[in-house]
Amino acid sequence: MDYRYGSHTVYQIEYHFVWVTKYRYKILKGEVSERIRELVRQTCEAFEIRIVQGVVSKDHVHILVSYPPEMAPSEIMRRIKGRTSSYLFEEFPHLKKKYWEGIFGHEGIFARQ
Template sequence: MEYRYGSHTVYQIEYHFVWVTKYRYKVLRGEIAERVRKLVRQTCESFEIRIIRGAVSKDHVHILVSAPPNLAPSEIMRRIKGRTANYLFEEFPHLNMLKCLLLIKSLARHIHPGG
């Protein structure tokens, strides 16, 4: 674990997110799983969220991230899941029929303030 620095802050904020597909449908395989992985990485990169660890399973996704203090956990998930779902439903129309990527299973939060 390392401290991150802002212009007037030192922080170490990490969140562990787990979200599952609706009804735990096992749709996150092959090309879809690769696309989910890529979209999550792109979204995190664009909002200065660092992925520490992550895994895409057939029916759920785990990520451990380090985020700046100006982003609430709900905002992080809104951005990641919203963008990922929009692109997946557009690129894989059969997923839209299932509406299977809409449920957050659990959220655990770990905050280690620096100083």
């Protein structure tokens, strides 16, 4: 077991998240796939979330993360999805044609502890 340590805590909290693109469009390929990987890594580093494993498929993302006990799973996904979404729309204008409402990820997620 890989325990993590805080100033007064020892913990091992891991969640497996899966989120899909809206309408299951296969847009997560090529440069978009590489960029989403970078953005997820950067976001996780910024919030002390450790990526244990991750896979970006053409229409969904799997990520197994370890995170501090003061964070809720919903907060983790809000940060990751929110940041990646805004940057992807800014950097890849062609995504706006498929997702004119400005949201490329489906609202729901799958989370398993």
